[in-house]
Structure formats: C-alpha cells, structure tokens
Amino acid sequence: MSASIVSQLLWLESDTPDKPITMYINSPGGSVTSGMAIYDTMTYIKSPVSTVCVGGAASMAAILLAGGEAGKRFSLPHSSIMIHQPLGGTRGQxxxxxxxxxxxxxTREQSNRIMQYHLNKAKGHEKYSLEEINDLMERDKYLxxxxxLELGVIDEILTKRPESEQEKKEKEEKQGGADTPQTS
Structure with missing residues (x-):
C-alpha cells in the first residue's frame, strides 16, 4: 500500500510540481517503516501536500496527518485522531x-522528533519539548x-468543502449574468 501511495505522490508531482496534492486519511495506522516512506515522500516532493482526516487517523496515520503542509492540515468534524508510541513485539534469543x-x-525517538517539529511549527514557536512529546505519546491518546486543533496536529476543522478558484469564478459569472439587465 505505501509503495502505491509513494508512487502516486511522485507521479502527481512530476505531472504538475506546483499544484497542491490533497491526501485524504482514514486509517488505523500500520507499519512505521511504510509510514515513514510516505512521510519522507510528502516532505521530499515540491508539491505542497495537504492532509484531511476523514473518519480516523491513528498511530502512523496521525503522524502523516500532522506532517501535511503547514496551514493545510484538516479534519472533518466527527473524525478521531489517536497518537501513541510505536508498538512492536518480538521473540527469540x-x-x-x-x-x-x-x-x-x-523509532520512538524519530517519531517524537517528527511530531515535535510539526506541533511546534503549528504554534509558531517552541511550545513542546521532546520530553513533553514523549509524555504525550506514552500511551494511546485519542483526540x-x-x-x-488545540494541540497543533491539525490547522482547521472543515465543515464544508471550500470553493475552488474555478467554482468561485463560475459563480461570479452566473451572478453577474443574472443581474445584467436584458435589452431587446
């Protein structure tokens, strides 16, 4: 799955490098390695990547949500976001x-540094120390x-899709045309 998302991001950037990309997220998370591949690609490409939480963004998906372009990280009003430290298990010698x-x-330190960077960037100053981020992500924290928004994971809660520039232009033309008196 991550290889597909990475290749799509790269293709969209190569097609129109300055055009924004919107990534809709509804995920319980998953492999940190796969998630980091997506995160690194989001930050590597020239196209700004906005993120929108639709339903839920948990674990690694919450890091991707926070990793969107500053000012362009959104959530729908009834979504759930969950952050925590990386999980894992092993056995053997x-x-x-x-x-x-x-x-x-x-991996935990890397994830914490990424979250610290994006949360502080959202606040415009060093609000959270690495220790505070570590404490914040110690256990599952549902938001x-x-x-x-208050924490800085997202920048805005969306209730209605904003009009595109094309939609605004068409609306203005319609209104302008309807208000123009007709002569015969």
Missing amino acids: ASDIMIYANQIQK SPEEA
Missing part, C-alpha cells in the same frame, strides 16, 4: 530481543478534532 528493543526505541 536475548541478544535479538535487545537489538529489537534498541531499534524500537530509535477529537477540537483537541487536535
């Missing part, structure tokens, strides 16, 4: 378990759109 534990700790 003690040495292999230690290797895995070290790797998941690195309403209002709570996500």
Whole structure:
C-alpha cells in the first residue's frame, strides 16, 4: 500500500510540481517503516501536500496527518485522531530481543522528533519539548478534532468543502449574468 501511495505522490508531482496534492486519511495506522516512506515522500516532493482526516487517523496515520503542509492540515468534524508510541513485539534469543528493543526505541525517538517539529511549527514557536512529546505519546491518546486543533496536529476543522478558484469564478459569472439587465 505505501509503495502505491509513494508512487502516486511522485507521479502527481512530476505531472504538475506546483499544484497542491490533497491526501485524504482514514486509517488505523500500520507499519512505521511504510509510514515513514510516505512521510519522507510528502516532505521530499515540491508539491505542497495537504492532509484531511476523514473518519480516523491513528498511530502512523496521525503522524502523516500532522506532517501535511503547514496551514493545510484538516479534519472533518466527527473524525478521531489517536497518537501513541510505536508498538512492536518480538521473540527469540536475548541478544535479538535487545537489538529489537534498541531499534524500537530509535523509532520512538524519530517519531517524537517528527511530531515535535510539526506541533511546534503549528504554534509558531517552541511550545513542546521532546520530553513533553514523549509524555504525550506514552500511551494511546485519542483526540477529537477540537483537541487536535488545540494541540497543533491539525490547522482547521472543515465543515464544508471550500470553493475552488474555478467554482468561485463560475459563480461570479452566473451572478453577474443574472443581474445584467436584458435589452431587446
């Protein structure tokens, strides 16, 4: 799935690099590695990527939601957003378990730095320390759109799709045409 999303982002950027891309998210999350591939592609391409939570964005999907273009991270009013530390499990020899534990700790630190960057960017200043982000993401934390807005995960709650420039132009032309007196 992530390979498909990455290739679509790259194709959309190559087609029209300056045109914004909107990513609609309704996901319980998933593999951190796959999610990081999507996140890195979102930040790598020239096209600005706006994100919209439609239903739910949990775990890695919440990081992708927060990783959208500043000012262009949205949620619909009845969505749910959940953040937490990375999950994982392993078994095997003690040495292999230690290797895995070290790797998941690195992944946790990486995820926390990403969230810290985007939450602080949304606030316009260093509001959250890495320690505060670590505490915030220690356990599953479910957020309403209002709570996500306050925290800085999203920038706006959408209730109605905004009109495109083309729609605005057509509406103005219709109104202008209807108000023009007709002569015979």
